[in-house]
Amino acid sequence: MKSLLRLDAISTSYGNTRVLNDIDIDVKEGEFFFLLGPSGCGKTTLLRILSGLMHPDEGTVWLGGKDITRLPAHQRDINTVFQNYALFPHLNVYDNVAFGLRMKKRSEPEIRSKVEEALRLVSLPDFGKRMPTQMSGGQMQRVALARAIVNEPAVLLLDEPLGALDVKLRKQMQFELKQLQRKLGTTFICVTHDQDEAMTLGDRIAVMNHGRFEQIADAHTLYNQPASHFVCDFLGDCNFLQAVVNGRVDDKLSLTAEGNPISASAPQTTPSGACIIGVRPEKISLDGSRENRVEASVEQVVFTGSHYTVIAKTSRGTSLSCRMFNDRPSALPETGQAITLSWHHTDTIVLPPNLSQSQ
Numbered sequence: 001m002k003s004l005l006r007l008d009a010i011s012t013s014y015g016n017t018r019v020l021n022d023i024d025i026d027v028k029e030g031e032f033f034f035l036l037g038p039s040g041c042g043k044t045t046l047l048r049i050l051s052g053l054m055h056p057d058e059g060t061v062w063l064g065g066k067d068i069t070r071l072p073a074h075q076r077d078i079n080t081v082f083q084n085y086a087l088f089p090h091l092n093v094y095d096n097v098a099f100g101l102r103m104k105k106r107s108e109p110e111i112r113s114k115v116e117e118a119l120r121l122v123s124l125p126d127f128g129k130r131m132p133t134q135m136s137g138g139q140m141q142r143v144a145l146a147r148a149i150v151n152e153p154a155v156l157l158l159d160e161p162l163g164a165l166d167v168k169l170r171k172q173m174q175f176e177l178k179q180l181q182r183k184l185g186t187t188f189i190c191v192t193h194d195q196d197e198a199m200t201l202g203d204r205i206a207v208m209n210h211g212r213f214e215q216i217a218d219a220h221t222l223y224n225q226p227a228s229h230f231v232c233d234f235l236g237d238c239n240f241l242q243a244v245v246n247g248r249v250d251d252k253l254s255l256t257a258e259g260n261p262i263s264a265s266a267p268q269t270t271p272s273g274a275c276i277i278g279v280r281p282e283k284i285s286l287d288g289s290r291e292n293r294v295e296a297s298v299e300q301v302v303f304t305g306s307h308y309t310v311i312a313k314t315s316r317g318t319s320l321s322c323r324m325f326n327d328r329p330s331a332l333p334e335t336g337q338a339i340t341l342s343w344h345h346t347d348t349i350v351l352p353p354n355l356s357q358s359q
């Protein structure tokens, strides 16, 4: 895929506080790209720099090979959908969607056909005469989308676009957003703090923490081969154990965690010394059948609808959670019972030690 939008060493501060630190991205044409990170990590600031509402202190923004760092927002081939929709309350749906095209002095027949097409794409074909106050959150969100896509921008920026919707509607809109993006083939850059949303929709995800990118990859890589404790912890649930690397034996890495011998797939460069290992709850078996084994006693068994969560404590007091699918209640362990947790070496995630961790 061809590169479309590139950020080169972007840094910026509010007063003396640096909120973006040496950010590089290369977003491809037609990509659904996510910026994912906790509240306050700098996502909206980065989006404002992309849209032209703000200029960075350092670095360059490139769009299609052109330096647009200092280009004002209205001259960029980029549109934004804001979290609060920002519809004009005194204009009906049709006029809201037509607004950008009227500013560009397009003919009314052209505007009509484009607005109708945009409303059809967001599944609101007969809503032109409605006022924003007469619509639900999900419908207003669709109007906001229609208003952005009607301009046929090269890049569509979305800031927490589904954040104001309830869970059920959010799931439905996620699906619609994905379909819309596929149909249009437009490059979408979407900001969220919701890891499920980013993993469901994103071709690639940049995980942000304190104004830096921790890792940029597809959902599968981020989940299975996270580059840091932060990424591993932010995407899904994970158990962590302090460990020490003993060395490499063929294609396996040998470690020790809480006195237990643990093996992992050997990474390309063999780490040494202290590290952290992560194991996802769904990778742990309770029947002791896998090669990495840790003795524990059951603290709690919790039913959460689709699965059971078994929380067990090691002899050194570390809590580990395990996810059991399709288990009959009679097959579950009881509180206080001694069990052997086990997992395959391919499911051991080896992470660098957590020197700057805030938790």
Ligand SMILES: Nc1ncnc2c1ncn2[C@@H]1O[C@H](COP(=O)(O)OP(=O)(O)O)[C@@H](O)[C@H]1O
Residues within 6 Å of the ligand: 014, 019, 037, 038, 039, 040, 041, 042, 043, 044, 045, 046
């Ligand atoms: N206009 C501003 N003036 C000063 N500080 C700001 C301003 N806007 C945001 N910040 C601070 O910058 C950091 C990043 O904010 P923001 O980009 O909005 O993060 P996010 O969208 O990831 O929640 C936060 O610490 C926030 O408090």
Ligand SMILES: [Mg+2]
Residues within 6 Å of the ligand: 043, 044, 045
């Ligand atoms: Mg924000």
